[in-house]
Amino acid sequence: MAWRFELYETLGSTSDLCKEKAEAGAQEKLAIQAFAQTSGRGTRGRSWVDPGGNLAISLLFRPVNATDFLAAIPFLTALSLYETARQFSTGEADFMLKWPNDLLLSERKMAGVLIEAGGRADHKWIVVGIGANLRQAPEIEGRKLSALSEVAAPPDPVVFGRNLTLQMDHWVGVWEAAGFAPIREAWLDRAHPVGRHLAVQRRETYISGSFSGLDEQGRLLLALPSGEIIPVVTGDILLD
Template identity: 70%
Template sequence: MSWRFEYHETLGSTSDLCKARAEAGEPEHLAVQAFSQTSGRGTRGRTWTDPGGNLAISLLFRPADPAAFIAALPFVVAVALFETAIHFCPVVTGPSRFMLKWPNDLLMDGRKMAGVLIETGGPQGNPWVVVGIGANLRQAPEIPGRRLAALSEVTDPPSAEAFGKVLVAQIEHWTALREREGFAPVRAAWLARAHPVGTPLAVQRCETYITGSFSGLDAQGRLLLALPHGETIPVVTGDILLD
């Protein structure tokens, strides 16, 4: 099924509009994109500042198997973001500039360049999933205490419209692969693009930290954290801090 792209010069939130359309019965494969977003948000209630010229897009899905779809979705979108960034970068930058951080942040030179927010709703018989994606193409917003990156630092960035089209095609590709072959190939692709096994990291939960090293992903996509005393624990949620 082809995607229906809807463009707006300015929106408060692409995801809010996409969710409203979903609640009104809109079929899946709607892509709502704004060239300027005034009330974007990230995970855990954080704001996502958009200085203009960057990607702000939300996608509507109505999966037949919501649980399996949602479990794989962060990794599908992360790999698609990585591949889209590489697509628009000169060969000289190399893929090593980019790295995925669990579960779905795209880092450039160790700084966040893109993030994802997944929201769900709707009746049991016809649920919806809205994926909001923000990527710094032309400029990184200035947020105290955070180090952010923009694609313009390494290449002449594409338009937000062009980046969005390639990204949606990549998401479609990896979604179709998961439907045909399950989560395993998506998991493998994510691991090949992420912080290496053995990378020291900390998981932040409220005001506490659990430190250890990255030990991969389990079959459900949970981060495996190897603790200093030898135990390995699965991490379902939490902010990941790379050392």
């Protein structure tokens, strides 16, 4: 099934509209894309600021096994973003993935993902909202952001979005054929290296340690100064 694109000049949130269509029975592989968003959302209730000319897209999936797909989709999306950005830049561009699905350029966030799920038990839907700074990065106090235009001519958001869905098809296909192991390996090849010092922030709590890879479920493994290795399920990852 080919992706069906609906393009809008302005939306409050591509994900909100995509979820409405999912609840109304829309088939999977629907892509809702806007040239500007006025109420974009990030994870943990944060806003996603859209100054225009960037990517704002939400993708609808209806997987057979929603539980397994939800565990894999952050990594499938991250890999798809990484490879699509590579297509529009030179080999010298310093892209890196940060757990679980942020795309960094020169260690500053260039793209983020918001994953939401719903529907009946026998007809689940999953909406993957993706925002990527193509033309310009918004200025947000206390945050270091980047844009693809720093390393390449900014691509047309529609062209970028269509290439992104092709990458999504590829990585979903790899996962369906071979499971999570090759996805885990590919993600690790593109992420901050093992041994990189980082901290996990959960509200006002910080846990410092070093990156020790991913386990078979995709949980971040954090090596503590004591030598203990703990799995991380949720939290903001702060790179030092």
